[in-house]
């Protein structure tokens with residue numbers, strides 16, 4: 537059993553809850569889909585916890601932005617979060633995470649952060665006009681991605697290819713506070729899962745542990761929505 541963990545965003549209690557649920561369900565291996573630390577109250581602890589797993593890691597835009605702040609949007613919250621993340625993780629870890637591969641292919645599934653062509657452009661529960669472009673050269677029957685923090689699965693508009701967003705472990709934006717992730721059985725059968733945890737503890741920690749922008753993060757965790 538393989539567990540797919542995307543968009544953890546430094547939310548350690550959410551990660552612990554998901555690992556507990558995954559282990560109880562028989563997961564022994566993990567696919568880590570990027571955005572491990574940025575924006576969250578426990579960046580360092582989250583990365584340390586992930587290092588203890590038998591896992592394949594890929595890079596998200598959060599890792600890229602943390603290493604190259606000038607490549608990130610000129611947005612007050614984003615730039616403040618990058619500064620805090622760099623300080624808490626330290627340069628060595630920031631560079632190590634930024635050097636992770638952008639994708640991983642295991643034969644019948646391709647894993648990326650946003651889409652095969654971008655770590656910031658992705659698919660939505662309802663198809664958008666750019667979906668054929670975003671598929672790039674993916675030929676595997678299943679394409680797994682995160683980034684939007686919206687958990688869903690559906691067939692792509694081109695057919696013959698399943699799109700899966702396992703959801704965000706640490707910061708869902710679909711109005712459901714529970715941590716999102718997915719399990720894949722050895723035969724390939726995939727299950728989207730949600731796990732309840734103390735999200736108010738994480739929200740409060742964002743307020744206490746992070747500078748000015750922490751209030752925004754606290755509200756995102758508390759409301760399970762992309763509030764600005």
Ligand SMILES: [Mn+2]
Nearest residue numbers: 543571683684
């Ligand atoms: Mn993310």
